[in-house]
Amino acid sequence: MNSLTDNSLMLQVKAGQVDKMGLLFERYHRPLLAFFYHSNGNATASEDLVQNVFYRMLKYRHTFTGDGEFRTWMYHLARNVLADAAKKSKPSAHHQDIADWADKIAGGTTADASLQQAQEVAQLHRAMARLSAEQREILVMSRFQELKYEQIAQLLDTTVGAVKVRAHRALCQLKDIYLLMENGSQVRKL
Structure with missing residues (x-):
């Protein structure tokens, strides 16, 4: 079904066959949406950022050489789009409930998901929001993407070693934050 590789599709786009961008969009719009949503917690803004990435892919298609992996190039553009968006706006204190967009991100149905799972996912998202942008980015790229x-x-x-250390530290920090939040909510319930 996916006989054309991402690199060959992007090289065709670079050569002027911009209609091939539709196939890349079908393959990567959900992973990009998830990347942005896990980074900023705003589904509407995440959709806009996905569109910006594909716009930049077209605009900067001449920079794609095909030597490296397409996904790496795409996420490089996505990181730049995210950084530009962060410069333009202040971080929003209001985050949409992750359960509202879980179906869209995962591509499946969440109708059967229990309330407990939804609460845990929401708490995990709140814990991720407390991480530094660098820690959140490492976790999103390594775990979600x-x-x-x-x-x-x-x-x-x-280096790969530095990435491993950062990912491990970010995961430990996330665990600590999550457990503190969990313990705090249990204390409040009593």
Whole structure:
């Protein structure tokens, strides 16, 4: 079904066959939506950012060489779009409930999900929001987007070892924040 690789599709787009961008959009709009949503917690803004990434892919298609992996190039553009958006607006204190957009991000149905799971996911999202932008970005790329450490190292212009250390520290920090929040909510319930 996906006989054309991402690199070959993007090279065709670069050569002027911009209609091939539709296939790349079908493959990557959900992962990008998830990347942005996990980074900023705003579904509407995330959709806009996805559109910006695909716009930039068209605008900067001449920079794609095909030597590296398409996903790495795409996430490089996505990180720039996210950074530009952060410069333009202040962080929003209001986050939409993750359960509202879980179906859209995952591509499945959440009708059967229990209230407990939804609360845990929402709490995890709130805990992620308390991480630094760098820690959140590492976790989103490594855990949610399933990028390899080598790809992340290339994106961040660092070593694989440094990425592993950052990911481990971010995960430990997330765990600590989550547990503090969980314990705090249990104390309030009593």
